[in-house]
Amino acid sequence: MILDLIAYGAFFLTTALTYAIMCLGLNVQWGQTGLFNVGVAGFVAVGAYVSALSTTPPLAGRFGGFGLPIVAGCLIAMVASGACAGLVGTITLRLRADYLAITTFGIAIAIELVALNAQSLTGGPFGIGFIPRPFGTLAPSPIVFDSANLALVAGVACLVFLAMERLARSPWGRVLRSIREDDAAAASLGKNPNRYRLQAFALGGSLMGLAGALQAHLIGFIAPDNYLPALTFQVWTMLIVGGAGSNAGAVAGAIVVWGLWSLSGLLTSLLLPGDQQARAASLQIVAIGVMLVVILLVRPRGLLGGSFRRRPPPNDGGSELDAGKLV
Amino acid sequence: MLEAQAVSKHFGGVTAVDDVSFKVAGREIAGLIGPNGAGKTTMFNLLAGSLRPTSGRIRLKSRYVETSPPYARMSCGLGRTFQIPRPFAEMTVMENVLVAARDQVGERMLPNWIVPGRVGRLERANVEKARSLIDFVKLGRLAGEPARTLSGGQRKLLEFARVLMADPEIVLLDEPAAGVNPGLLETILTRIAEINARGVTFLIVEHNMEVIARLCARVLVMVSGRILCEGKPREIAADPRVIEAYLGGAPR
Ligand SMILES: Nc1ncnc2c1ncn2[C@@H]1O[C@H](COP(=O)(O)OP(=O)(O)OP(=O)(O)O)[C@@H](O)[C@H]1O
Ligand SMILES: [Mg+2]
Numbered sequence: 001m002i003l004d005l006i007a008y009g010a011f012f013l014t015t016a017l018t019y020a021i022m023c024l025g026l027n028v029q030w031g032q033t034g035l036f037n038v039g040v041a042g043f044v045a046v047g048a049y050v051s052a053l054s055t056t057p058p059l060a061g062r063f064g065g066f067g068l069p070i071v072a073g074c075l076i077a078m079v080a081s082g083a084c085a086g087l088v089g090t091i092t093l094r095l096r097a098d099y100l101a102i103t104t105f106g107i108a109i110a111i112e113l114v115a116l117n118a119q120s121l122t123g124g125p126f127g128i129g130f131i132p133r134p135f136g137t138l139a140p141s142p143i144v145f146d147s148a149n150l151a152l153v154a155g156v157a158c159l160v161f162l163a164m165e166r167l168a169r170s171p172w173g174r175v176l177r178s179i180r181e182d183d184a185a186a187a188s189l190g191k192n193p194n195r196y197r198l199q200a201f202a203l204g205g206s207l208m209g210l211a212g213a214l215q216a217h218l219i220g221f222i223a224p225d226n227y228l229p230a231l232t233f234q235v236w237t238m239l240i241v242g243g244a245g246s247n248a249g250a251v252a253g254a255i256v257v258w259g260l261w262s263l264s265g266l267l268t269s270l271l272l273p274g275d276q277q278a279r280a281a282s283l284q285i286v287a288i289g290v291m292l293v294v295i296l297l298v299r300p301r302g303l304l305g306g307s308f309r310r311r312p313p314p315n316d317g318g319s320e321l322d323a324g325k326l327v
Numbered sequence: 328m329l330e331a332q333a334v335s336k337h338f339g340g341v342t343a344v345d346d347v348s349f350k351v352a353g354r355e356i357a358g359l360i361g362p363n364g365a366g367k368t369t370m371f372n373l374l375a376g377s378l379r380p381t382s383g384r385i386r387l388k389s390r391y392v393e394t395s396p397p398y399a400r401m402s403c404g405l406g407r408t409f410q411i412p413r414p415f416a417e418m419t420v421m422e423n424v425l426v427a428a429r430d431q432v433g434e435r436m437l438p439n440w441i442v443p444g445r446v447g448r449l450e451r452a453n454v455e456k457a458r459s460l461i462d463f464v465k466l467g468r469l470a471g472e473p474a475r476t477l478s479g480g481q482r483k484l485l486e487f488a489r490v491l492m493a494d495p496e497i498v499l500l501d502e503p504a505a506g507v508n509p510g511l512l513e514t515i516l517t518r519i520a521e522i523n524a525r526g527v528t529f530l531i532v533e534h535n536m537e538v539i540a541r542l543c544a545r546v547l548v549m550v551s552g553r554i555l556c557e558g559k560p561r562e563i564a565a566d567p568r569v570i571e572a573y574l575g576g577a578p579r
Contacts, residue, residue: 163440171425171433171450178415178426185413188375189427189493190401191434199436 047209081209243302
């Protein structure tokens with residue numbers, strides 16, 4: 001019983017940390033640059049499918065199966081998702097924020113439809129199975145298997161977190177913040193706003209791809225309905241709950257929200273009769289929505305809110321007092 | 328150094344700048360004056376690339392730049408400040424100035440992971456330079472404060488320090504003295520003169536004639552989108568056409 005609990009805890013944290021990596025990606029896009037990406041699920045899907053196709057053994061009637069090592073699969077996934085984001089960005093970043101949102105949403109849906117219908121490329125509705133798992137040989141002993149996975153994913157998440165922290169505090173991150181505050185002023189100082197936005201968007205996309213690849217290798221199986229808009233909604237909730245703009249907030253938000261998601265899933269499966277289970281799944285989304293509203297009311301800047309304030313700054317010296325009150 | 332050749336700018340039916348030509352020579356401080364709505368800020372935006380001229384050309388040193396984007400002007404040595412200051416409100420005074428540094432290794436993404444040592448060394452040198460500029464405009468005590476807490480005059484000073492951090496060869500200042508209290512005004516004026524003595528060219532839009540008289544050897548007068556005349560500040564102040572333009576609204 002205790003061992004099962006530990007194994008479950010490890011499995012839970014492992015999954016939460018893959019979401020944390022997506023959240024870190026969204027944080028550099030939205031939290032630090034203000035790019036409204038509503039297509040998170042699409043970039044995650046690209047990473048998952050690319051890594052799956054790179055690492056699975058060849059399969060008759062389907063593209064790929066290149067049998068590459070898992071590490072190579074993950075790296076190729078990052079490049080593919082990053083390039084995908086770069087392409088989307090090149091087309092849309094000149095657009096206003098709301099158009100970027102619509103475009104990314106549409107592209108994510110398109111990617112999901114490709115996954116569903118391009119059977120010879122993606123395996124169609126049945127997805128891709130037999131994706132190599134990093135510690136597959138340990139699977140018979142759940143506690144060892146889950147702990148090994150946790151150690152691996154925690155290591156990767158930690159590395160990503162440190163890399164993003166360094167970037168946030170670097171001159172690059174400073175230019176990004178300046179562009180977010182006033183891109184015309186930043187341009188007057190010789191910074192090319194669109195170049196930086198594009199970099200941030202591609203970087204965030206490649207992290208989402210990495211997370212997608214990791215999830216694919218942990219579970220060993222992927223299918224199109226892993227990448228519905230609900231995933232995007234989850235990741236956004238995680239970032240807002242944790243505190244947009246803060247990398248630590250992104251990680252904390254992922255763990256808290258995934259915890260609540262799992263708990264509500266557990267409760268509905270315990271409390272409700274079997275024939276109601278399918279409907280109860282939507283209760284989970286309601287629970288997350290309620291949590292989002294509560295956080296926005298109680299702590300609008302999230303649990304570990306970043307330094308970014310949503311209120312417009314006062315325009316002249318006269319309102320210094322008001323500014324003091326807001327902080 | 329900087330030359331406008333028959334530059335015009337229309338906004339729909341409004342002609343904000345109408346066939347304007349002038350030159351600014353290297354190392355001079357030139358003034359640009361004119362009544363409200365004359366088109367001075369629009370002219371600045373054309374020179375700095377925030378707006379594209381409807382017609383005409385703009386030469387910066389040896390290059391024609393009228394179609395190049397605003398961020399490319401700085402690499403040609405042109406910096407500008409805004410009529411209403413635009414500090415990065417949530418960033419500290421120090422960070423505001425640091426953003427402007429040119430050729431920072433750490434401004435590219437990868438070096439921050441690959442050669443953090445080099446990034447750090449350059450950053451320390453930049454912090455030192457930024458600190459001396461911040462002290463230079465007397466904001467030393469406020470270096471760690473967010474820019475939103477600054478008064479209007481202090482924001483003008485911050486923008487001045489920020490643009491200097493990029494080592495421009497020519498700076499366009501839009502009303503550097505507007506809304507600045509007399510103590511700070513003195514600081515701004517002496518600082519402009521000192522920087523000019525180090526070889527930086529200035530083009531200054533200003534309504535305060537005392538400021539113009541103290542700084543500028545040559546003044547261009549703009550009225551209703553056109554250059555009315557140019558000359559020494561004292562001649563300009565006595566020119567009946569200029570007086571009429573200021574008192575009587577539109578000329579002729
Ligand atoms: N974006 C715009 N769209 C339409 N008209 C504009 C625009 N910008 C400026 N104008 C018009 O162009 C004319 C010149 O404006 P501009 O701001 O350049 O004047 P200015 O000389 O800087 O005045 P001030 O001394 O008040 O700052 C004005 O009539 C103004 O209404
Ligand atoms: Mg003006």
